[in-house]
Amino acid sequence: MPREIITVQIGQCGNQIGMEFWKQLCAEHGISPEGILQDFIVEGIDRKDVFFYQADDEHYIPRAVLLDLEPRVIHGIQNSPYSKLYNPENIYISEHGGGAGNNWGSGYSQADKLSESLFDILDREADNSDSLEGFVLCHSIAGGTGSGAGSYLLERLSDRYPKTLVQTYSVFPNLGSL
Numbered sequence: 001m002p003r004e005i006i007t008v009q010i011g012q013c014g015n016q017i018g019m020e021f022w023k024q025l026c027a028e029h030g031i032s033p034e035g036i037l038q039d040f041i042v043e044g045i046d047r048k049d050v051f052f053y054q055a056d057d058e059h060y061i062p063r064a065v066l067l068d069l070e071p072r073v074i075h076g077i078q079n080s081p082y083s084k085l086y087n088p089e090n091i092y093i094s095e096h097g098g099g100a101g102n103n104w105g106s107g108y109s110q111a112d113k114l115s116e117s118l119f120d121i122l123d124r125e126a127d128n129s130d131s132l133e134g135f136v137l138c139h140s141i142a143g144g145t146g147s148g149a150g151s152y153l154l155e156r157l158s159d160r161y162p163k164t165l166v167q168t169y170s171v172f173p174n175l176g177s178l
Contacts, residue, residue: 003133005050006125007064008153011100011107011146013171014139015066015073021138022062022085025051033081035059053128059084063129065121066091067153069110069145070099090121100144107148115156126161134165142173 009018025031029048030038036059052060064086068074071093077083078091094114100107111118126132135157139146150170157166 003050003131004053004063004129005133006122006129006135007051007062008122008135008137008157009064009066010137010139010150010153011068011143012070012073012140013143014137014146014150015068015077017138017169017171018064018066019077019080019082022064022082025062026082026085029060031060034084035061050133061085061087063125064090065125067118067145067149068092068099069094069097069107069149071097090125092118092121100148102142103144104148104151107144107146107150108152109148110145111149111152115152118153119156119160122157123160132161132164134167135161136167136169138169140171140173142171146171 007018007021009015026033029046029052030040031052032038048060052062055061062085066074066077066086074091074093077086094110100110137150137154139150141147154166154168
């Protein structure tokens with residue numbers, strides 16, 4: 001039985017890294033940008049179900065949740081060749097769209113206010129898993145949304161899912177360029 005992993009992409013950096021991650025996974029598993037298994041792929045034991053689930057119409061959909069407090073990067077993903085890959089119900093963009101302004105405290109407090117909406121998405125995705133292994137969180141340590149909202153979600157994921165793994169891919173700023 002596959003143990004599913006849900007990818008949580010937070011903020012500009014997290015969503016940009018997440019987009020490249022899904023491009024690579026699609027290429028490795030022979031899944032087109034639309035989520036269709038390509039003709040040259042033979043059914044095998046490559047365990048697509050860890051990171052993807054198969055919809056009723058045979059599309060493969062990433063177990064991904066895309067979160068941002070400003071729309072620019074997610075709108076870029078939604079207008080890319082991979083726009084049909086993601087489940088639109090797993091995309092959250094803050095209604096006011098102002099972002100966190102590179103402020104950790106703003107990202108953290110906005111995530112706290114939005115936690116019910118965010119966890120509705122995360123809980124639904126977790127509930128749709130047969131045997132959830134854990135979460136992979138992609139975010140930046142600098143800035144506001146990835147760092148602040150990312151910190152908030154890391155704390156709450158540990159509280160809410162104490163027996164699942166939480167792995168982070170955290171991007172640190174290049175202090176040499178300051």
